[in-house]
Amino acid sequence: MFSQTSEYALRVIVYLAGCNGEPATNRIIAAGTLVPQGYLAKVLQTLSRAGMVKSQRGLHGGTVLARDPHTLTLFDVVQAVDPIRRIESCPLALLAHGKQLCPLHTRLDQAIGGIEKILRNSTIADLMESKSKHRPLALCEPPPKLPKRKARTTAR
Amino acid sequence: MFSQTSEYALRVIVYLAGCNGEPATNRIIAAGTLVPQGYLAKVLQTLSRAGMVKSQRGLHGGTVLARDPHTLTLFDVVQAVDPIRRIESCPLALLAHGKQLCPLHTRLDQAIGGIEKILRNSTIADLMESKSKHRPLALCEPPPKLPKRKARTTAR
Numbered sequence: 001m002f003s004q005t006s007e008y009a010l011r012v013i014v015y016l017a018g019c020n021g022e023p024a025t026n027r028i029i030a031a032g033t034l035v036p037q038g039y040l041a042k043v044l045q046t047l048s049r050a051g052m053v054k055s056q057r058g059l060h061g062g063t064v065l066a067r068d069p070h071t072l073t074l075f076d077v078v079q080a081v082d083p084i085r086r087i088e089s090c091p092l093a094l095l096a097h098g099k100q101l102c103p104l105h106t107r108l109d110q111a112i113g114g115i116e117k118i119l120r121n122s123t124i125a126d127l128m129e130s131k132s133k134h135r136p137l138a139l140c141e142p143p144p145k146l147p148k149r150k151a152r153t154t155a156r
Numbered sequence: 157m158f159s160q161t162s163e164y165a166l167r168v169i170v171y172l173a174g175c176n177g178e179p180a181t182n183r184i185i186a187a188g189t190l191v192p193q194g195y196l197a198k199v200l201q202t203l204s205r206a207g208m209v210k211s212q213r214g215l216h217g218g219t220v221l222a223r224d225p226h227t228l229t230l231f232d233v234v235q236a237v238d239p240i241r242r243i244e245s246c247p248l249a250l251l252a253h254g255k256q257l258c259p260l261h262t263r264l265d266q267a268i269g270g271i272e273k274i275l276r277n278s279t280i281a282d283l284m285e286s287k288s289k290h291r292p293l294a295l296c297e298p299p300p301k302l303p304k305r306k307a308r309t310t311a312r
Contacts, residue, residue: 001157001240001268007247014260034248074263084157091163092190103286104170107230107278112157114270122263130259 001115002078008035008043009081010074016053016065017124023062043081050080069128075119084119086112157271158234164191165199165237166230172209172221173280179218199237206236225284231275240275242268 002010011033016024026044030037044063047053054066065072078084087109089099101109158166167189172180182200186193200219203209210222221228234240243265245255257265 001271002264007264010260010264011248074260092167103283104166104230106286107274107283108158108163108166111271111274114274115157115267118263118267118270127259127263130262 003082004039005043005082006078008033008039009047009077011035012040012043012047013052013065013072013077013124014127016063017069017128019064021064023056023060023064025062029063046081047077052077052080069124072124073120074122074124075116077124078119084112084116086116159238160195161199161238162234164189164195165203165233167191168196168199168203169208169221169228169233169280170283172219173225173284175220177220179212179216179220181218185219202237203233208233208236225280228280229276230278230280231272233280234275240268240272242272 012029012035015029015032024032026037026040029035029044030040033040035043044053044055048055048063052065052067052072053063055061055063067076075084087101087105090101091105168185168191171185171188180188182193182196185191185200186196189196191199200209200211204211204219208221208223208228209219211217211219223232231240243257243261246257247261
């Protein structure tokens with residue numbers, strides 16, 4: 001139901017939210033999210049254009065989350081990379097029909113609207129603060145090898 | 157959110173439900189649903205394999221709906237051509253995670269489950285009997301040029 005691009009973008013955002021502002025290199029993000037590096041670069045570029053992440057080059061460079069996880073929703077992320085489109089007018093473009101939907105497309109749009117609502121009501125912070133058995137950080141596992149620099153951040 | 161194939165299959169099924177058992181040729185179905193003929197042939201083949209339509213060749217041949225619209229749901233049609241897949245285990249295939257989903261995938265699966273529920277609860281007959289301003293038959297418009305044979309059926 002969700003495209004590969006949406007899935008990857010969500011993983012990346014959740015992963016970065018777990019890094020608490022510490023820049024993560026593409027290699028580290030790829031390892032933590034299992035997103036292929038080539039694909040990751042494209043996803044990061046799109047998320048950067050949407051103002052959701054910021055990347056900096058250089059020795060201590062990397063990518064950080066650029067939005068507050070408490071206001072960034074799953075819907076925002078999906079819309080940035082592969083937007084969910086509601087059915088706003090007849091897909092058959094029948095003139096007699098105008099903006100009114102027939103019963104079939106009304107029902108399909110209700111279904112899409114249901115997805116939209118759940119994603120709009122879920123912030124990245126909700127996921128991070130979830131009481132699931134699994135670590136809310138990143139996806140399912142602790143982020144691999146975010147070593148010394150991560151430790152310094154914690155000590156700040 | 158729904159693939160082109162699902163959209164086309166739903167149009168075809170709803171269209172055939174409006175034909176009340178009168179066989180419709182591919183040309184007529186294509187005109188009534190605005191599905192390109194080449195694509196239509198593939199969709200009909202899949203729906204036929206799933207037992208939802210029956211086709212007969214010959215002078216008075218054509219395709220008819222093979223299921224009762226009161227028990228055939230939008231979900232059945234979508235699953236026959238381009239199945240909605242729930243997230244049943246971690247998409248990252250993390251062993252430590254097993255069948256338990258992390259908060260991200262739990263939320264995504266809830267969204268997919270919402271769509272599934274709406275489609276499961278909508279039969280083709282529901283659409284045909286809807287009180288929408290638009291004709292419940294077919295999609296938005298009366299079926300074009302289902303001429304003499306249609307008239308005979310009505311007169312039976």
